[in-house]
Amino acid sequence: MSQTLIAPSVLAADFANLQRDVEMINKSEADWFHIDIMDGVFVPNISFGMPVLRDIVKHATKTIDVHLMIVNPDQYIQTFADLGSNILTVHYEACTHLHRTLQAIKAAGMKAGVALNPHTPVSHLKDVIADIDLVCIMSVNPGFGGQSFIENTYQKVKELKQMITDAGAATKIEIDGGVTNKNAQQLKEAGADVLVAGSYVFRSEDPIATVAGLKELTK
Helix, strand or coil: CCCCEEEEEHHHCCHHHHHHHHHHHHHCCCCEEEEEEEECCCCCCECCCHHHHHHHHHHCCCEEEEEEECCCHHHHHHHHHHCCCCEEEEEHHHCCCHHHHHHHHHHCCCEEEEEECCCCCHHHHHHHHHHCCEEEEECCCCCCCCCCCCCCHHHHHHHHHHHHHHHCCCCEEEEECCCCCCCHHHHHHHCCCEEEECHHHHCCCCHHHHHHHHHHHCC
């Protein structure tokens, strides 16, 4: 099995010292930057928008994994491509025409991701799984960092892994929410490929060592 990718969630960074925290991720063993864009409509919180993303991209030296928690994501696909996003993830629950949205993301030169809220079954993706590069399973309710991990996530990951295998797809599974050293290994064993960690990394005494610890656990 390949080593799990670690994607620190910039939402948990210190926004008054954003360049410092971006450079910390660059220096760490982290693989991706996970960037949450929230509109206050799809989720009950507003994070940051295009100017902040543009400035993060300016300093980041790793894959930019953008997670849109917004209504009507289609109208911003090209904008996020232009800003330098490598992966663009939209919510299943926000897309009326998911297949069309996935094709538009790929046409704009990005990898296409789909996020599922905790209550959304993975079976909803069966018909489009071969078109999805990344499925982001929300292991907390989207909108705020620092929440407790939802235990049913392990079962969802196993079901999704089986679906991907059955379809002969190369889709990666990402877990977003409540990831720590207590569940990282179990998530990898269930089939996760990418772990998003926010508060656990940024609120630790030594974020670089914390990332290294997650990498070590998921070898």
